[in-house]
Amino acid sequence: MKLTLKVWRQETKDAPGALQTYEVDDISPDYSFLEMLDMLNERLEEQGQRPVAFDHDCREGVCGACSMMVDGQAHGPQARTTTCQLHMREFTDGDTIVIEPWRATAFSIVQDLMVDRSAFDRIIQAGGFISVNTGSAPEANLMPIPKDVADDAFDAATCIGCGACVAQCPNGAAQLFTAAKIGHLSLLPQGQAERDTRAVSMVEQMESELFGSCSNFRECEAVCPKAISIDWIARMNRDYLRAKLKGVTRR
Amino acid sequence: MIMLDAKSPSGPLEAQWSGYRDHLKLVAPTNRRKFEVVIVGSGLAGAAAAATLGEAGYNVKCFCFQDSPRRAHSIAAQGGINAAKNYRNDGDSTFRLFYDTIKGGDFRSRESNVYRLAEVSVEIIDQAVAQGVPFAREYGGLLDNRSFGGAQVARTFYARGQTGQQLLLGAYQALARQIEAGTVQMFTRTEMLDVVVEDGRAKGIVTRDLVSGEISSHAAHAVVLASGGYSNVYFLSTNAKACNVTAAWRAHRRGALFANPCFTQIHPTCIPQSGEYQAKLTLMSESLRNDGRIWVAKEAEDNRRARDIPxxxxxYYLETRYPSFGNLVPRDVASRNAKGVVDEGRGVGPLKNGVYLDFSDAIGRLGRDAIEEKYGNLFEMYERITGENPYEAPMRIYPAPHYTMGGLWVDYNLMSNVDGLFVIGEANFSDHGANRLGASALMQGLADGYFIVPYTIASYLAPHLGETVTAGGAAFQQTEKEVSERLARFMQASGKRTVDTFHRELGQIVRDECGMSRSKAGLTRALQKIPVLREEFHANLNLAGNGEGLNMSLERAGRVADFFELAELMCIDALDREESCGGHFREESQTSDGEALRDDENFTHVSAWEHTGDASSPILHNEPLEFEAVQLTQRSYK
Structure with missing residues (x-):
């Protein structure tokens, strides 16, 4: 396959950036999208040029590192698929592909396609956990959890923290990410003790970062590689409201 | 002269750890904040240790090269985690898990360490459930289990095909809680490039900020390496792209012994390679072997589609050769057999480089829904990568480098021979011998991080109360200088080849000669080729950009340089160990029917290598392995 790539190049956070055009050929349809970029980078390096910086690691769709807009869509055209799992057989010989970083005020650009997603870590730090010190846990089977509840919690817990939801949202909102973690923990009996403070702390941390607000575009759900439903946002709003009505404040 | 003292407790196995723990020194809660602990890595072992030490009240600094601790490669573990809960009432016990692990490791690990691992396995499950890890459950609401290779009981806890992800998120959340509490300071996009050793004691580390390029020092009373394994020496492996041996290797060069480097695991169920530029291989969880049947055509060069072969x-070569374990033989056995049939020309797929893993019987027996419930995400991943639907045509699989049992030598305290330098998780060598059983890596990482090192590190720290640590001294300055000079040398090379071309070529050599099957002739060949290629690497390397800011080629150059030295040590070790055991198969040492043949008389020991300044001439130290509770037997899964 022969392709034309238009790739966002930006040296540092504050430097100006622009799309640059590259031609690549000899691309096998069996290559992953990132292997195609590896090939581009190897050619750039051979010519003494700086390779395109992008985050990636596991290349199995689970670490959440890879993060790029492919033709305007977070992670590219294939549903429920991270960029690393996208394969070139989804494209046609001769295609032009535009590759950009996540675009969101809360995610500043580090270089090229690499962005700073540390706001997500700070949302988890605000309360996205169950406070249980090592060694103090009761016997695991002491508390049965109905299978459907455990399965629902799992569905929320599969969030990989990639940030596609924020990148695709016209408002740059982080509701889906935040709601998935709140939903996972507040469904489980172990998560009840901190349910109210968790919802308040995480939501307010999210609001203190530079994310936008949710106005139900549902773009997040459409691009989420783990197909996390916006139902979780409704549950989060309910938890948050309930906690606020009780007068609960941030931890 | 280095004396290897494993410090294993004496007495009956089942009383060793509790007895030992009772006599470890303690640090009082109010004194803990006076100690600085550096932890390198934020995977299961590193995050668990950082969170637990933070909860206890120590001042912890934790480092990872990823943009978030949640992305460490533990996240990619699929199948599950073993624990001797015996919830299935099928006769499991601490002793049986211990025995299966020792036997699975082909009697090349320490009894005391392995027994302790089996013992704390049950606490890990309790801890994870309390953190909200959504393990699979039965309709009654209790935890479900499945069986895994190398065991005849069902003791594996799992969270669909994402057990590593869920356990890591549990540990990451516990870590996040400590970051918020201020006990743990987290450094992301920061890579450790050296350990500072002064008077035989670890004093801290030197790091590079991967975004700014800045070199910094961090002083500590103790350093914990939780930096994972070295499968990426093979270039193509199931490891994440950035997994590397640098932290462990730099410690090795500063005096820490490297144990059993040739003990590497080639995982039997991965998607076969499809082309030359492939960047990594993808694992398909071993749990698939519960319901999938492995087969190839009886005749070589059979080009029919799978469904057309009557x-x-x-x-079904595993079922025929190993009737009692069948498709669930341990990983090394399954891998070697797959290689055997492919080498005979019976491989399947366009490149004839795989074997079938067929679910049609299971789908017929249990229904498609049941199979989807168990393995849905794995089937989807397979289809995305290959473009083939595994519900309709059998999967194609082939072994791939996956895990490294070898690693830095540690004693019972998980401390290396360098005082104050602890090594946990896959980075150490301690528990899996010559072969790791499935679902045991998650168990070991969390056991080390949650339940072992927090005790033993306290005992190490206690006598150092009152000592202050600073990063300003001569040893730090010298180490920082050496790190900067090394980076500058990479940048100055003005050759023609990129880092990846060298890595690919190195990987091919190690795969061919020190992979699933090793021989004296092949290893000797590798030991001639590797130093030559290494020399070319340093002379003919071409790096773009500079060392001042973000430079991913420079990061890779440092890692590949360390892989070059490690690769040589792996081959030296493999050549020295003239026996077959576990994943280490020496062609010269096999039974009449082609199974691995151990030489217990000459090789019942750990080979721990000392760096001498010249990568080609390390010094070998032996730690003899003594077995009291188990009898050494020829492993049989027939």
């Missing part, structure tokens, strides 16, 4: 012309 039952009587298929060779």
């Amino acid at each position: 039952e009587r012309e298929r060779d």
Whole structure:
């Protein structure tokens, strides 16, 4: 396959950036999208040029590192698929592909396609956990959890923290990410003790970062590689409201 | 002269750890904040240790090269985690898990360490459930289990095909809680490039900020390496792209012994390679072997589609050769057999480089829904990568480098021979011998991080109360200088080849000669080729950009340089160990029917290598392995 790539190049956070055009050929349809970029980078390096910086690691769709807009869509055209799992057989010989970083005020650009997603870590730090010190846990089977509840919690817990939801949202909102973690923990009996403070702390941390607000575009759900439903946002709003009505404040 | 003292407690196995723990020194809660602990890595072992030490009240600094601790490669573990809960009432016990692990490791690990691992396994499950890890459950609401290779009981806890992800998120959340509490300071996009050793004691580390390029020092009373394994020495492996041996290797060069480097695991169920530029291989969880049947055609060069090959012309070679374990033989056995049939020309797929893993019987027996419930995400991943639907045509699989049992030598305290330098998780060598059983890596990482190192590190720290640590001294300055000079040398090379071309070529050598099958001739060949290629690497390397800011080629150059030295040590070790055991198969040492043949008389020991300044001439130290509770037997899964 022969392709034309238009790739966002930006040296540092504050430097100006622009799309640059590259031609690549000899691309096998069996290559992953990132292997195609590896090939581009190897050619750039051979010519003494700086390779395109992008985050990636596991290349199995689970670490959440890879993060790029492919033709305007977070992670590219294939549903429920991270960029690393996208394969070139989804494209046609001769295609032009535009590759950009996540675009969101809360995610500043580090270089090229690499962005700073540390706001997500700070949302988890605000309360996205169950406070249980090592060694103090009761016997695991002491508390049965109905299978459907455990399965629902799992569905929320599969969030990989990639940030596609924020990148695709016209408002740059982080509701889906935040709601998935709140939903996972507040469904489980172990998560009840901190349910109210968790919802308040995480939501307010999210609001203190530079994310936008949710106005139900549902773009997040459409691009989420783990197909996390916006139902979780409704549950989060309910938890948050309930906690606020009780007068609960941030931890 | 280095004296290897494993410090294993004496007495009956089942009383060793509790007895030992009772006599470890303690640090009082109010004194803990006076100690600085550096932890390198934020995977299961590193995050668990950082969170637990933070909860206890120590001042912890934790480092990872990823943009978030949640992305460490533990996240990619699929199948599950073992624990001797015996919830299935099928006769499991601490002793049985211990025995299966020792036997699975082909009697090349320490009894005391392995027994302790089996013992704390049950606490890990309790801890994870309390953190909200959504393990699979039965309709009654209690935890579900499945069986895994190398065991005849069902003791594996799992969270669909994402057990590593869920356990890591549990540990990451516990870590996040400590970051918020201020006990743990987290450094992301920061890579450790050296350990500072002064008077035989670890004093801290030197790091590079991967975004700004800045070199910094961090002083500590103790350093914990939780930096994972070195499968990426093979270039193509199931490891994440950035997994590397640098932290462990730099410690090795500063005096820490490297144990059993040739003990590497080639995982039997991965998607076969499809082309030359492939960047990594993808694992398909071993749990698939519970319901999938492995086969190839009986005749070589059979080009028919799988469904057109009638039952009587298929060779279910594992079921035939190993009737009692069948498709669930341990990983090394499954891998070697797959290589055998592919080498005979019976491989399947366009490149004839795989074997079938067929679910049609299981789908017929249990229904498609049941299979989807168990393995849905794995089937989807397979289809995305290959473009083939595994519900309709059998999967194609082939072994791939996956895990490294070798690593830095540690004693019972998980401390290396360098005082104050602890090594946990896959980075150490301690528990899996010559072969790791499935679902045991998650168990070991969390055991080390949650339940072992927090005790033993306290005992190490206690006598150092009152000592202050600073990063300003001569040893730090010298180490920082050496790190900067090394980076500058990479940048100055003005050759023609990129880092990846060298890595690919190195990987091919190690795969061919020190992979699933090793021989004296092959290893000797590798030991001639590797130093030559290494020399070319340093002379003919071409790096773009500079060392001042973000430079991913420079990061890779440092890692590949360390892989070059490690690769040589792996081959030296493999050549020295003139026996077959577990994943280490020496062609010269096999039984009449082609199984691995150990030489207990000469090789019942740990080979721990000392760096001498010249990568080609390390010094070998032996730690003899003594077995009291188990009898050494020829492993049989027939």
